[in-house]
Amino acid sequence: MSGGASNDADIQIGMFDAACDLLGVGAYIYDKNDCLVVASRQVAQFLPISPEVLTPGTRLRDVLGAIFDAGIRYGVPAHQRRSINREEWIAERILIHWREQHDSVECLGKDRWVHFRKRRLPNGYSISTLMDVSDQTRQEAKWRADLKRVALTEVVLDTLPHPLIIKDRNLVYAAVNKAFCDVYGMESKAILGRTVWDIADAANAARLEEIDRRVLETGVPSRIEERLVRVDGSHLYAVTRKYRIGAPDNYMVVTMIDDVTEIVEAAENIAAGGFSLRPSIQFVKAENCFDPVRDAERRLLQQWQADEDFAGRRLLVATPSERTGELLVDALRGRGADCCAVRSRVEFEAFVAMAKSCGVALDFVVLDDTMEGYEAIAAAGLPVRMFTSDRVGAEVFRALVDPVELVAEPQPDAAVPPPPFDDWHITTDIDAVAAADHGDFEVLVAEDNQINQFVFSQILEGMGVSHRIAENGEEAVALWRKHQPRLVLMDIAMPIKNGLEATVEIRAAEAELGTRTPIVAVTAQALNVDRQNCLDVGMDDYITKPVSPDMIESIYARFVSRSRDRSVA
Incomplete structure (x- = not known):
């Protein structure tokens, strides 16, 4: 008898799963005591929780707790998800569970929308379904945006x-x-x-x-x-x-x-x-629209005063920054040079080997001292003129006119350590970095997007805070080693080396130095699981884009102003 009943139950569960597959939904049923009766296998596609939690007999409270622990906060506005209390969220979900019916469309993850439907039967049993409506939601959002755009277009045209x-x-x-x-x-x-x-x-x-x-x-x-x-x-x-x-x-x-x-x-x-x-018409000189980032680059490159003739000379620019390479190559080609750029030591060695095999001689190398392994490039036997990429401008072209002789420095006395942050040296030996030293700026911003770079610069300049911009994680680590800023605002998604990897490298260096620089993650992600990843690698806090002046002022006051007050006291 029991074997027959088990077979019937298996058949019913199989039909239940097949019906859910046919309808494209996940479904689960609770009895009047809020214990799980059955959950279709599709539920796991919507809620990233352990299959053991979805076994018959599990209490509703335990299922909701597992959902919360997985980082899901449906039913709560996005700006409140990080502060919601676990017990409060579970209690609110249970209250909704006991309604006769409930419908809602919730955002799970970055771009996934799920339609939750709950029905309470007269016998006390509750049936809940989950349906992925991401495509429909995106289409509706696009439709609404199109309507707004059409209405705006009509207003603009009529105005x-x-x-x-x-x-x-x-x-x-x-x-x-x-x-x-x-x-x-x-x-x-x-x-x-x-x-x-x-x-x-x-x-x-x-x-x-x-x-x-x-x-x-x-x-x-x-x-x-x-x-x-x-x-x-x-x-x-x-x-x-x-x-x-x-x-x-x-x-x-x-x-x-x-x-x-x-x-x-x-x-x-x-x-x-x-x-x-008409003769009486006089035109007034006005300003054109301009890109402030491009304009700043143009003005920086116009500062140099160099009379050297680069016409016909073969130059190689070695810098890890793609943008700096573009600026220098364009400027040098404008002076008549035959010029190109490499972005790593490996590319440099491959280029030099190819040039040698083709019988092409380089007149000199324009070397960025923030490039990893720049010492080996400087010692490769080619004429080298160095510059610091975080001050592209007059200094670059002064270096081109006045070559820097790379001679061996006398070893300083062990009792007096050399200053680690001079203008022409990047320290690669972490033991040479003094724990209490700080560079010539307070905040390092690691951000690859030029628009976001401009936003950060405007906010920090408005606050009167000195800062530097790094275009990738590798450059951020190099600038941190050289300048030891008081605060790092670290974008998570960057090329070459992302923000998490850069933070791990900085924290490893600090473990030997005995120092700690506050690092605040900056990302477009808003899930708690992303915040936990940032905290796990040693970041101190987490803010989301778009950033605002109030947000940056709060972070600065928390990590920089207070630490300065403590040091003064």
Whole structure:
């Protein structure tokens, strides 16, 4: 009898799992005592908990505790997930569990959305299902964003003071703004879906259609100076431009009419005389839009004053920073040099070997002293001119004009250790770093994204805090060794060496030095499991992007200001 019952139960569970597979859901059932009756195998795909927890008889409280311990905090706003108490979360979930019905869509992980549905039956049993709705949620989000974008576009078009028209590939009006409607005294619904033949006389309609079709077929923009007549009879002097936009199978023609009536004088014969600027018009010098990061790089490279002729000389730039290499190669090529860049000692050795095999001689190597293994490159037997990449600018090109002789330094007396942070040396021996020393800046920011670099710089400069930027984890470790900052803001996802690896290397060095620099993780991830990874490698705190001035000021006050106060006391 018991064997038959077991077989029936197995069959029912198998049918239960098959039904869940067919519906694409995970499901579990609790009895009236909140003990698990059965959970389909699909539940493990939604909740990363041990299979032993999902065995029949497990209490609801224990299942919820395992979910919480796995880092899942569904039902709680993202900004509160790190501070929610375990017992409070479990109690709230149990309260919801006893409702007659409950539906919610929750975010599990970075980009996964799950639809939770719960139903309480009259006999006290509870059935819960989980369905992955990530694709549907993303589509809905995109649909809502598209609607907002369309609404915003309509507002922008209608706010523009100049008429604008869009025609489809059949040259039918697809969109017009309010300024165009005002010129002809018509409403948009009377224009859309019609052609120019419906709103203009035959001669002008033929002329405009010919221009539109030529732009549509060739893609070559058109520019026309013309005089229009508004509905009130006044003249509108305009420069009309036409462009082709869209994909090949769905080209459109955009017409922009710039009203220049107030600033020009027009000849009676527009086609012959065109427009001329009124004598009373004076243009005021203004500023163009610019990229502040690129502008800073340009200004740095303009600071150097070098008269040496690099024309025809073969130079090799050795720097771990891709951006620094690009800047120097472009500048040196602009001076006539035959120049390229390598980013590691391995690349340098391979390049030199290839050049030697081809009979190509290098005039000198422009060497970044933050490159790992730069001593071996300097001792390779080639002329070397060194620079420090965190001060790219006048110093670089002074070094190019005034070569640095690499001679053996006399060994200092053991009782007086050499200063570890001079401008032309990177310490690789951690025993030479004094525990109490700090460099010439307070905060080191490890961030590879240029926009985020600019944000950090603006915030820290506004606070009056000295800082340096590292573009990858390897560069961050090198700058930390050289300058010993008071605080490191470490991005997690970086090239060459990520933030976790860089932190491990710094902490290993500090273990021998007896020092500790506060390191704060900066990442776009928001799950508690990511925070735990950061803390496990020795980071002191964790902040998420986008960063704000309040966030950075709080971190600075906590790790730098207080430590300075203690040292002063």
